[in-house]
Amino acid sequence: MNLDRRTLLRGIGAAGATLAFSGFASAADGSAQYLITGLNRKTRSELEMGGFTIRHVLAEGNVAVVTGPEGAVGDLEGIRGVSAATRDISVELDLPELDATATATPGEDAALRDLQWDNDLTRATPAHEIATGKGARIAIIDSGIDLDHPDLGNVNENLGEVFVADDDVPEIGPGDSGYHGTHVAGIAAATGAVGVVGLAPEAELIPIRVFPANGGATFGDILAGIDYAAEIGADVANFSLGIPGVQQPGVEINKLRASIQKVFQSAVRRGTVITGSAGNASGNLQQGGGLTLPNSVPAVITVSATSPADTLSFYSNYGTSDIDVAAPGGWYETVPRTLGETGEPDDVPFPYNGVLSTWPMDAAPAYLPISGYDAISGTSMAAPQVAGLVGLVRSLDPSLNAGQVESVIKQGADLSNGNSDPRFGAGRINVLETLQLVE
The missing domain is CATH 3.30.70 (Alpha-Beta Plaits)
Structure with a gap:
């Protein structure tokens, strides 16, 4: 695939995926x-x-x-x-543009596992000797999940649900109306049957679609998706969604916070852990009371994004007041290092320094010439790493409540002393260390 610097920067500017405010609902x-x-x-x-x-x-x-x-x-x-x-407001996914030239297909037996540097950093592979997520249920509140992907045979379509006010593709049900949800789902729980392995490969995936094919999702529908996840007993609900930028406390949009907090606290009380992305605005959530929505509420495990070098990815929001833990989200701490113009000899080259995961089989990938897989980046990709880890913890000990699950994940994390690092919170997740604390 031929990509010039302008194309790379445009994709990097989108940081994998974020949300754009598109007006009132x-x-x-x-x-x-x-x-x-x-x-x-x-x-x-x-x-x-x-x-x-x-x-x-x-x-x-x-x-x-x-x-x-x-x-x-x-x-x-x-x-x-x-x-x-x-x-209520409406938000749209802001995604990198696609290149329609991808044609290759991977082989068998998780043929692309060696490209999953994120699983190596978090020590996911040895952790699978302890737990693989069997019995855990992971809800993905997003654009849906490709129901025919060979690495997503653990999707429960019957429990899948759609919350879209004016759905332009009702015929696909909880299938993917774009590609964001499929990529997120694979990070959390791809089975490894063909190309890639997720954090919890034997967990059950529940697709909850809140986006039409064209246009935005309302916060009301996103919250309905979270509430439904709790209703069906999901161990964790992941939403890699958030209003872009850093909001100030007095702005009109923050009046939504009361409803968001009520819904999230209710879900947590019912046993569902909530994982959310910190946002891709390189924003300081520590100064001046800045926040993002729906991530800046106490009931959410808010996740910042890290690079293959264990540095904070250049696009990731940060701040002691908000970040709970960090996880691999892809790309490096600067654009030049991401593109290979600076850096270390053993750096992972672009685009493989993005997070490799599943992609709808009928959609052209954005960067890699491999049908059904692609490597993109963002805090959208960091949050499902933690969702998958929640699935592993719950599969080992289903009796742990949401607070206890969050606590053990923080205890097992690397790169931070305590819980207050503005970049990483309690640290970048360590899957093996966390499971060793539970077993």
Whole structure:
């Protein structure tokens, strides 16, 4: 595949995948969508009398996603029982452009495993002698998962679900409407049947699609996906999604935080660990109260991205207030080193210094000339590393609650003394060390 520097930089600028704010969420009939906290029987009656329709009831009845007239936040806040109301927003995946020249296919027996430098750093292979994720359930809230990929035979399509307000591809169900979800899913739990091995290769994958093929996902649908994961008893729910940039506490968009926190805390209480990406804006989440959504809430294990050299990847957000742990996300601490213009003799060359994982079989990869696989990078790729590790921990000891799972992952991590490194939090995950603490 022929790639010039401009193409590489464009892809690197996208940092694998992030979200772009695309406006306020609306239904197909033009009605506005809102998130409200505080819900009871009388509240529901008043909502219906006020011309609102309830789409989702979440967080054990404490949060609702409703549609209704434009400019109705004040009306909603005036309903008895409603403690907060805010306009929902729509976000779109911002993905690198594709090159349609890939044709090669891999061989058998995890033929691409030697290219998975991330599994070597986290010591995943020797850890699989202790646990492989059997019995664990990993939910992927994303663009769906390729249901026909040979390395994703552990996908439970029957439990898969779709939360898309105006779905333009309803016929695919929880299948992948793009490619982001398939790549994320393979990092967490690819079986290794053909090309690559995930962190928890015998775990069960649950595809929860919140994106149409064209257009954005609403926060209401993303939260519905998290809530559903808890409802079906998922051990972990991964969302490699977040509003780009670093938000300041007073901006309008942060009014969503109350509903997000209620949903996430409810899921954790029900036993589902939540893993989320820290964001790809190179942003300091430590100074001035900066934060990202939906990642900057206490109930989420927020994950920064590291390179093949165990440095913070150049695009990753950082900050003591937010980062819980780090995991391989791909690329190096600078663009020149990523492209091989600087660095060490044993550096992994571009594009293989991205994270190699599964890719929809009918989609052209972005960088590698290998059908069904590609190497991209971002904190999107770091979060499912931790989700896979949660699956391994839970397969060893299903009795551990969400807080205990997070604690043992932090104890087993490398590169940090304590939990407060602004780049790595408690450290870059060490799969073998973590499982040795559990067994």
